[in-house]
Amino acid sequence: MSLDLRVYLVLDPAHTGGRSPLEVAEAALRGGVTVVQLRWKVGPLREMLRWGAALRELCRRYRVPLLINDRADVALALEADGVHVGQEDLPPEVARRLLGPRALIGVSARTPEQAQAAEAAGADYLGTGSVFPTGSKEGARLIGLEGLRTVARATRLPVVAIGGVNAENAAACIQAGAAGVAVISAITQAPDPEAAARALRRAVDEALAARRLEG
Numbered sequence: 001m002s003l004d005l006r007v008y009l010v011l012d013p014a015h016t017g018g019r020s021p022l023e024v025a026e027a028a029l030r031g032g033v034t035v036v037q038l039r040w041k042v043g044p045l046r047e048m049l050r051w052g053a054a055l056r057e058l059c060r061r062y063r064v065p066l067l068i069n070d071r072a073d074v075a076l077a078l079e080a081d082g083v084h085v086g087q088e089d090l091p092p093e094v095a096r097r098l099l100g101p102r103a104l105i106g107v108s109a110r111t112p113e114q115a116q117a118a119e120a121a122g123a124d125y126l127g128t129g130s131v132f133p134t135g136s137k138e139g140a141r142l143i144g145l146e147g148l149r150t151v152a153r154a155t156r157l158p159v160v161a162i163g164g165v166n167a168e169n170a171a172a173c174i175q176a177g178a179a180g181v182a183v184i185s186a187i188t189q190a191p192d193p194e195a196a197a198r199a200l201r202r203a204v205d206e207a208l209a210a211r212r213l214e215g
């Protein structure tokens with residue numbers, strides 16, 4: 001499946017403000033998100049599989065890729081499109097071996113060295129952050145827009161900016177070299193997730209168009 005990283009929803013059922021994760025996901029898909037990741041950090045694995053299977057069907061209907069955070073076994077079980085792994089997770093080359101050449105593999109990279117290692121290991125894209133302060137990931141280290149720019153310049157892989165990104169600061173991430181933005185709270189904690197996704201999509205599309213014009 002081709003990879004359009006413009007607006008990347010990281011769906012964590014622990015961060016949907018008590019709303020149904022599937023309803024939030026469908027609203028976000030209507031609003032124009034281009035990738036969905038299921039991030040499941042607490043709770044029974046069987047529950048993750050149940051949510052994942054429903055999300056799999058939903059994403060197929062919208063023809064949007066579904067990636068699984070951390071867990072290649074779950075990605076395989078769900079026939080998801082790929083995985084996203086961090087620096088302390090399953091190494092990307094192992095994920096590639098398990099999931100095969102067609103799987104999408106994303107890797108978190110905060111430094112040029114991590115970016116280059118991920119590229120050499122066969123990653124398809126990088127997740128880079130935390131660009132801004134975030135309340136959604138404990139201990140996330142801040143790299144700022146300068147850190148994002150440094151990573152984007154160090155790799156040929158597309159980079160998605162993550163951490164505290166919203167419709168107001170998304171354009172700055174694109175100007176710093178990102179191919180798109182990944183968000184949890186800007187969509188899942190928004191009073192209207194569909195409108196929030198649409199606003200992010202518009203901000204990213206306008207910033208990408210402006211960047212193309214600048215050449």
Ligand SMILES: Cc1ncc(COP(=O)(O)OP(=O)(O)O)c(N)n1
Nearest residue numbers: 069084085086087108127128162182
């Ligand atoms: C798109 C994207 N980028 C970065 C991350 C963070 O992954 P990781 O560093 O492994 O942290 P956890 O999300 O697993 O806590 C991500 N999930 N998605």
Ligand SMILES: Cc1ncsc1CCOP(=O)(O)O
Nearest residue numbers: 134136137163164183184185
């Ligand atoms: C998973 C993750 N990795 C780096 S920051 C972050 C959390 C992003 O959440 P939010 O979009 O709510 O700041």
Ligand SMILES: [Mg+2]
Nearest residue numbers: 070085086089
């Ligand atoms: Mg991880």
